[in-house]
Amino acid sequence: MTCSKIFSGDLPELINEIIQYFRHDYKTLHSCVLVNRLWCRLAIPLLWEDPFSIKFPKNYHFIEIYLHNLNDDDKTKLNEYGINKDIFPSNTLFNYSSLIQHLDTRKISYSIENWEASIRNSTTKTIKSQHSNNPIQNILQMSVFIKLIYKSLFQTFIENEANLFNLEVSQYSHQRSEYFDDAFKLILQNPNFLRNIKNLKLDFYISSENTTKFLEFLDSNCNSISSLHLLFPSYNNNLPMTEKALSQIINSQVNLKKILLGFNNFPLYHSLLSLKNSNCSNTLNVIVFYHIDFRNIVVLNEVFNQLNVLESIHLIYCLSINAKFLQQIINLTKPFKLKSLLLNKILEIESLELLIQKFGNHIENFGINAKSYPQQLVNLLELAMKHCYKIKFLHLPVGLNNQNIDLVFNLIGNITQNLNHLFIDAINNDYFTYNEIDNKIELSSILLQNLGQILPLKLEYLDLGLAIDGNDLEIFLKNSQNTFIKKLLIRNKRREEDDDIFPYIKDYIIKKKRVKYLSIIETFHENSKDLFSLKDKVKECELYGIQVLYYRDLYININCFIKETYL
Numbered sequence: 001m002t003c004s005k006i007f008s009g010d011l012p013e014l015i016n017e018i019i020q021y022f023r024h025d026y027k028t029l030h031s032c033v034l035v036n037r038l039w040c041r042l043a044i045p046l047l048w049e050d051p052f053s054i055k056f057p058k059n060y061h062f063i064e065i066y067l068h069n070l071n072d073d074d075k076t077k078l079n080e081y082g083i084n085k086d087i088f089p090s091n092t093l094f095n096y097s098s099l100i101q102h103l104d105t106r107k108i109s110y111s112i113e114n115w116e117a118s119i120r121n122s123t124t125k126t127i128k129s130q131h132s133n134n135p136i137q138n139i140l141q142m143s144v145f146i147k148l149i150y151k152s153l154f155q156t157f158i159e160n161e162a163n164l165f166n167l168e169v170s171q172y173s174h175q176r177s178e179y180f181d182d183a184f185k186l187i188l189q190n191p192n193f194l195r196n197i198k199n200l201k202l203d204f205y206i207s208s209e210n211t212t213k214f215l216e217f218l219d220s221n222c223n224s225i226s227s228l229h230l231l232f233p234s235y236n237n238n239l240p241m242t243e244k245a246l247s248q249i250i251n252s253q254v255n256l257k258k259i260l261l262g263f264n265n266f267p268l269y270h271s272l273l274s275l276k277n278s279n280c281s282n283t284l285n286v287i288v289f290y291h292i293d294f295r296n297i298v299v300l301n302e303v304f305n306q307l308n309v310l311e312s313i314h315l316i317y318c319l320s321i322n323a324k325f326l327q328q329i330i331n332l333t334k335p336f337k338l339k340s341l342l343l344n345k346i347l348e349i350e351s352l353e354l355l356i357q358k359f360g361n362h363i364e365n366f367g368i369n370a371k372s373y374p375q376q377l378v379n380l381l382e383l384a385m386k387h388c389y390k391i392k393f394l395h396l397p398v399g400l401n402n403q404n405i406d407l408v409f410n411l412i413g414n415i416t417q418n419l420n421h422l423f424i425d426a427i428n429n430d431y432f433t434y435n436e437i438d439n440k441i442e443l444s445s446i447l448l449q450n451l452g453q454i455l456p457l458k459l460e461y462l463d464l465g466l467a468i469d470g471n472d473l474e475i476f477l478k479n480s481q482n483t484f485i486k487k488l489l490i491r492n493k494r495r496e497e498d499d500d501i502f503p504y505i506k507d508y509i510i511k512k513k514r515v516k517y518l519s520i521i522e523t524f525h526e527n528s529k530d531l532f533s534l535k536d537k538v539k540e541c542e543l544y545g546i547q548v549l550y551y552r553d554l555y556i557n558i559n560c561f562i563k564e565t566y567l
Contacts, residue, residue, distance in 0.1 A: 447464075
């Protein structure tokens with residue numbers, strides 16, 4: 001009876017809660033749209049709050065729906081660059097442009113590029129060919145085209161009064177910086193567009209002449225940011241002005257709860273002092289240091305003592321994690337938890353031991369991202385096994401070998417109740433050559449024969465980088481048959497070209513529906529093959545409700561993990 005009422009629409013509040021549960025599960029949301037009008041009305045905003053980030057299914061034609069809102073003059077301009085206005089829908093059921101809540105400038109330009117390619121290659125020929133025999137001219141035409149579409153998208157979002165909550169501005173090249181410059185001019189004329197921003201990420205490898213102006217605009221118009229993510233390398237142009245503007249943004253915030261500071265040689269000194277003197281002393285509870293070089297930073301105690309509600313800090317692949325810096329952390333009197341300790345290098349094990357002794361019981365994200373000396377790695381694993389019981393995210397390094405692998409198993413066994421993200425990399429391309437194949441196969445064999453029986457009953461994410469023998473894989477899959485893995489990724493270095501692991505995956509994973517998302521990429525010498533490109537096998541997986549994605553789309557790099565978890 002209750003189920004019947006839900007589907008008929010008699011319990012709208014309950015229906016809304018159910019559909020909210022499917023946020024980011026786009027395939028299910030698409031199905032919800034087809035149930036009835038109420039389900040459609042509740043699901044559509046979730047599908048359209050951030051379409052540029054949808055990884056699967058790949059479809060960029062939502063851009064045409066956005067551009068439907070442009071006036072005739074703007075559509076005529078698009079026609080001049082080869083876009084036939086017939087590709088735009090004549091009518092839409094919803095004002096989709098008003099539903100956007102998340103914008104990532106990098107993903108916008110990427111989506112436009114793929115959209116252009118899809119309509120240029122379509123059989124309907126809805127886009128006029130603008131290509132010449134001059135490759136430089138073609139590149140320039142493409143740049144002008146992307147810039148025009150980019151600006152048009154921002155224009156329709158602004159005109160339809162979208163209520164933007166999340167903004168990520170990434171400038172990795174001068175060209176992408178130019179794309180955003182035009183959009184910024186529109187934003188300057190419509191400051192309310194960013195007025196309600198809660199989560200802001202600025203990732204500026206390249207500065208344009210408008211960078212400082214944009215930062216000053218944020219300072220004046222956005223003071224309710226709760227999560228601030230700043231990545232500014234030291235070679236950023238006009239660094240003193242950038243430093244000043246960043247400090248002013250921090251100072252202007254009245255509800256700042258989380259902040260990330262990075263990258264190498266980030267202007268950390270003044271940013272830290274801004275935290276000390278800002279309005280956020282009673283709101284800031286999370287600080288993430290990402291790829292920061294801590295040389296000559298001696299103000300931690302001075303700053304942290306002014307932060308009254310600080311709960312946790314995170315050290316992620318930072319530099320100069322030496323005795324001098326670690327002693328500052330250890331000596332801090334303010335109560336807080338060190339929740340992330342991800343290392344690029346193991347420099348001074350004695351100081352790390354003091355740090356882990358003090359904070360180990362709070363560490364949730366732990367690992368090392370580089371090859372280490374065997375004894376250093378043994379010491380680190382022993383410290384983690386002794387003091388760290390709450391690890392949720394574990395990244396095990398390239399330096400694994402037959403001598404330290406037992407420590408790895410012991411560590412995983414200790415943290416089984418909390419572990420939900422596990423990365424094991426035994427074949428990192430930077431250190432693995434085919435001359436070492438026998439050692440890698442032996443290590444992979446030991447891992448597969450022993451890992452399955454110590455995995456938790458449920459994992460959010462498992463990424464295995466191994467040189468796999470089929471018999472060993474079968475042992476692993478049998479031993480772990482009670483474990484459900486939401487996202488399973490396998491990177492396999494084949495010894496022989498015809499070594500196929502898919503039959504084992506089919507029998508023990510696919511048919512038993514033990515995963516939700518699956519990615520497999522296999523390499524033989526320099527040739528890589530992604531499971532997603534094998535359409536017949538993808539269809540087999542879909543018959544059992546398993547989505548196959550490109551490895552690069554399912555892979556969670558540390559930057560994405562930080563954003564999803566803390567920002």
